[in-house]
Amino acid sequence: MQSKVYFSPLANKKFNSPLLKIKKLLNKLEPEKYFQKKSIIAIKTHFGELGNTAFINPVYIRPVSEVLQQIGTNPYLTDTNTLYVGMRTNSVDHLKNAFFNGFNFSTLQIPVIIADGLRGENSVSVEIDGMLLKSVKLASDIVNADGMVVVSHFKGHEVSGFGGAIKNLSMGCASREGKLEMHSVSIPSVHSDRCTSCGRCLSACAHNAITIKPKAVINNNCTGCARCIAVCPEGAIGINWDESSENTQLKMAEYAYGVHKALKGKILYLNILTNITPACDCYPGNDEPITGDIGFLSSTDPVALDMASFELVKQAMKLKSDPFKEIYSYVDSLIQLKHAEKLGLGSTNYELITLK
Numbered sequence: 001m002q003s004k005v006y007f008s009p010l011a012n013k014k015f016n017s018p019l020l021k022i023k024k025l026l027n028k029l030e031p032e033k034y035f036q037k038k039s040i041i042a043i044k045t046h047f048g049e050l051g052n053t054a055f056i057n058p059v060y061i062r063p064v065s066e067v068l069q070q071i072g073t074n075p076y077l078t079d080t081n082t083l084y085v086g087m088r089t090n091s092v093d094h095l096k097n098a099f100f101n102g103f104n105f106s107t108l109q110i111p112v113i114i115a116d117g118l119r120g121e122n123s124v125s126v127e128i129d130g131m132l133l134k135s136v137k138l139a140s141d142i143v144n145a146d147g148m149v150v151v152s153h154f155k156g157h158e159v160s161g162f163g164g165a166i167k168n169l170s171m172g173c174a175s176r177e178g179k180l181e182m183h184s185v186s187i188p189s190v191h192s193d194r195c196t197s198c199g200r201c202l203s204a205c206a207h208n209a210i211t212i213k214p215k216a217v218i219n220n221n222c223t224g225c226a227r228c229i230a231v232c233p234e235g236a237i238g239i240n241w242d243e244s245s246e247n248t249q250l251k252m253a254e255y256a257y258g259v260h261k262a263l264k265g266k267i268l269y270l271n272i273l274t275n276i277t278p279a280c281d282c283y284p285g286n287d288e289p290i291t292g293d294i295g296f297l298s299s300t301d302p303v304a305l306d307m308a309s310f311e312l313v314k315q316a317m318k319l320k321s322d323p324f325k326e327i328y329s330y331v332d333s334l335i336q337l338k339h340a341e342k343l344g345l346g347s348t349n350y351e352l353i354t355l356k
Contacts, residue, residue: 002351003304009295023063025298029268037072039146047098050087051284054275056153058102077112080139081120083179085235090119115139119230120176126258136258137178147266154271154309156278161324161333165269165302170255176226182251186240187222194236201228245331253339271297271309291316303346
C-alpha cells in the first residue's frame with residue numbers, strides 16, 4: 001500500500017508565502033485526529049550549531065505552532081543535547097545557541113525546552129526487540145509528550161548519506177547515552193595530555209567507572225551514559241566514532257521505531273528541502289548547497305517522506321543514482337529506510353501529491 005506524501009514546491013508564479021504552504025501541508029495530515037485539545041505537543045527540530053547558517057529558517061516553525069494552537073493544543077519547541085562537545089552540549093549553552101539562531105519566544109511565541117535534561121542525563125529506556133537493539137534510550141521530555149511534529153532539514157550526512165525525518169526521529173530524540181550507542185561500539189577514552197585530574201568526571205559518573213591515577217581512566221564498569229564527556233572542562237574525554245555506517249543506520253531505524261512506539265504513533269512529519277548542504281547542521285559552519293531549494297513535504301509516514309525527499313533531490317540534480325553517494329562514496333544511504341520499512345515504521349512505496 002502506498003503512503004501519501006504531500007509536496008509544495010518553493011517555486012511559484014503567484015508568490016504565495018512559504019509559511020502558508022507549510023500550514024497547508026500540515027493541515028492535510030489532519031492533526032486534530034492525532035492530537036487532543038489541551039494536549040502538550042513537541043515540535044522537534046534542529047537548532048543548528050552556532051556559526052552554521054544552513055539550518056531550518058526559524059520562521060518555518062511558526063505555521064506549525066499556529067496550526068497546533070488553532071486546534072487547541074499546547075506546543076513547545078524542542079531538541080536534545082549533543083554527544084560531542086560544542087555549543088549544544090548542555091541545556092544552558094544549547095538554549096543560548098537556539099536563541100542566537102532565532103529559535104526564541106519573540107519569533108515563535110512558544111517555549112523552548114531541551115528534552116534530555118541539563119547534560120543529557122534525563123533518559124527513558126523503551127523496549128523494541130530490534131535486530132541489533134533490544135531497547136533504546138530516549139529523551140524523557142519527548143517520551144512524556146502527548147504527541148509530536150517532527151520538522152526536519154533534509155541534507156547530506158557523512159555517516160548516513162543523508163539526514164531527514166528518520167535521523168531527526170532517532171539521533172534527534174535519543175538521550176546522550178542513546179547517541180553514543182548509535183555512534184560507537186566502545187567506551188569513551190581519556191586524552192591524558194589534556195586531563196588536569198580535576199575530578200569532575202569522577203563526580204559525574206554513577207557507575208564507579210572512572211579512577212584518577214594520576215590522570216582519569218575509564219574502566220569496564222562504564223555503561224556508556226556519556227555524562228563524563230559533557231562535564232569535562234578540558235574536553236579531555238573523547239568519543240570513539242567506531243561504529244560502521246551500516247550499523248549506525250540500522251540502529252537509527254530502530255531508535256526511530258522506539259520513538260514511534262513510545263508516542264503510540266502520534267507523530268506527524270514535515271521535511272524542509274532548502275539549503276540542501278553536503279553535511280549535518282551540527283558543524284559550526286557549512287558548505288554551499290548541492291542543489292537549489294526544492295520545497296516542503298509532509299506525511300504521516302517518515303519512511304515515505306524521506307524516500308520522496310531523496311528522489312526529489314535526485315531529480316533536481318538530474319542524476320539516476322544516489323546523489324549522496326556522489327559525496328560519500330562509502331555510504332549506502334537507503335539502509336536506514338529499508339530497515340525502518342522492515343520494522344513496520346513506514347513504506348518506501350509512496351504517492352506524491354503536489355499541492356498548489
